[in-house]
Amino acid sequence: MATVQNSVEAKGIVVALKGNAWLVDPDGSRRLLKVGDEVQEGQRVVTENGAELELSLPNGQQVSVASARELLIDATLLGTAPLDATEAALKDLNSGASDLAQALAAGGDLLTELDPTAAGLTGGEASDSHGFVRVLRIVEAVDPLSIGRGPDDVTNDLNLYVGTATGLAEGEVPPVPGITLVPTITLDANITANDIINQAEAGQNIPITGVVAGDAKVGDTVTLTVNGNTFTGLVQADKSFSIEVPGADLVADPDKTIQASVSTTDAAGNTASASDTEGYQVDTAPQYPRSRWMPTSQQTTSSTKPKQTKTSPSPASSQAMPRSVTPSP
Structure with a gap:
């Protein structure tokens, strides 16, 4: 063919x-x-x-x-x-007319003389017709x-009709099969200047910061989990986020680790999420300032020792020895 x-x-x-x-x-x-x-x-x-x-x-x-x-x-x-080029070729459909005329002239039965039509379960032969249906x-x-x-x-007009996916509300965009969103989220390394929560910071709100990338977009929700509590914020125009967490929760967190996640959805309804963790330390012991002055006795070093001077008693200050006096007769 x-x-x-x-x-x-x-x-x-x-x-x-x-x-x-x-x-x-x-x-x-x-x-x-x-x-x-x-x-x-x-x-x-x-x-x-x-x-x-x-x-x-x-x-x-x-x-x-x-x-x-x-x-x-x-x-x-x-x-x-x-x-198929052969499908465009038309067979001579007038060839059956001469057979019909001969059968009528001979007085024959048309039902037996002519090929059966394509009727019934098996249909007829394709002797005078095309062998395909398009x-x-x-x-x-x-x-x-x-x-x-x-x-x-x-x-x-091509008369094109395209249906919507089942189960969607009117006007809702169906998810596109085969598309995978890949968002990312990264927490900043230090939550304080030295990444240690001290006694003063334990009573304050600590801003937890980071960035998102990939398919995460502006306006997506970022969720932090600390000490069993959740704190949320939105992704800003520069793909960063900053969410305040009470220092008391950071101190009380059992493993001293912040869990962060971001979830995103595109216009076609495809969704994806990403997560990150960051650890920190806690030191709430009181901090005392070191004095600039030290007692004189503590300023002596091994290289500077006080000189010891031995003093001998002078004859004038010596105690007079008693002498024995014998009376004269």
Whole structure:
């Protein structure tokens, strides 16, 4: 059976776009579409809620994709599907007319003289007919899933109807299969100047800071868990966050470790989360200032010792020795 296939790579072109739409590759990666972008076979076009997109096909037809829809770009849509050349050849359908005339002239029974028609469970032979049946188009117009077009575009309309995923509310964007979000979160290394909670800081609120990256975005919620309690904050414009935690909870935390997590969701409903931990120390012993002055006795060093002076008693200060006096006779 001979086949004919277009060897030129066919592409569709985005000619109109209102709102956001994504092009999803077969490997699951995606990127935002803009007017002038090309779409190829195997890719998918996904529109967000409220978006409208129009593609120009290689055959000149226009295809509209409405809000919250997903369209697979395949060979049939692009017009590159292989065709059987023999299917376009028409057999001489007048050949049976002469058989009919001969049967009538001979007075024969048409039911026995002619081939049976394609009726019943087994059908008839394909001697005077084509051996294939082709369904050219099936159009199922189910309001409101039909794509509205202006009156001037009706003749060029492809009559494309794309349904929404089950279980979704009206206008809700269905998640895109195969897309994986990868957010990250990192806590700063020190929660105080020396990463140690002292006695004064134990009575204060300590700001716990860090950054997010990857698919995490501005406005996502960051959750901290300390001493069994949770504290939340939002990601700022520079992808950083700062959440105050009471010093008393930091001191009372059993393992002196902060748990942090961030959760993110994209416009198509895909969700993901990331987490990080950071340890710290606690030293709430009283801190006494060291005096600048020390007692004189403690300022003596081994190299400077007081000199010892031995003093001998002077003769004048010596005690007179008693003398024995004998009276004269």
